[in-house]
Amino acid sequence: MKKLKKIRITILLLLFLNIFLVNELLNTSKVLKEMENTLENSAVYISQLQKLTSIGRLTDEHIHSDIKIFIQNKEINLNIKELEAPEYGTIDFWKTNKVSKFVHLHEGVKNIGVIHVHAKGIKLGMFLTTINAVMNDTCLKLPQTISNNTYCDDEKNTLKVYVNGKQINNPQYHEFKDLDQILISYGNQTNQELKTQLSIVGNISCISSENCVKE
Ligand SMILES: [Zn+2]
Ligand SMILES: [Zn+2]
Secondary structure, eight states: OHHHHHHHHHHHHHHHHHHHHHHHHHHHHHHHHHHHHHHHHHHHHHHHHHHHHOOOOTTSOOEEEEEEEEETTEEEOOOOGGGEEOOTTSHHHHHOOSSOSSEEEEOSGGGTTEEEEOSTTOBHHHHHHHTTOEEOSSEEEOOTTTOOOEEEOOSSOEEEEEETTEEOSSGGGOBOOTTOEEEEEEEOOOHHHHHHHHHHHOOTHHHHHTOOOOO
């Protein structure tokens, strides 16, 4: 009789263990299925988004542009801590969410006013959006950390954008090229003042691109 009881308990235990294992297996396959769906979804999302935006993958490009912004002849410094990315490729860089991985400013003297572009198809307007600024043909809103003002064309002042010395229209859609020298200028400047601003844009982005013309 005692032996029979033992067998019964063993069978019961085995039954419980079986139920537990089956349950675990079902759960695991459910989790795996969910993971598969998420991965599949992410892959579709990336490829579709690439088609919609024409932006390449991270690191398929690494170019640099100089940028200067003047409001009423006063230079705006974009290189403040809140808007700068940690050094590219470091753990801090991958961990931070404060700036875009695709296009950003970096800290350091050789990076003042230098935009680093790490993917194909990035446009000037996109960069400004990533630092919470906005620009269209007639208005510029600076990053909130710098100013709350929006500067729009009026009877006196106009917004002008120059790339490599030439004024451009629809500046927000300008796609970055290596060593672009970009000036965003708002106000009622004289031609002489504009010339001075253009000369201040500089070309230190060539240091990061390792493409400086030797004299
Ligand atoms: Zn970078
Ligand atoms: Zn760079």
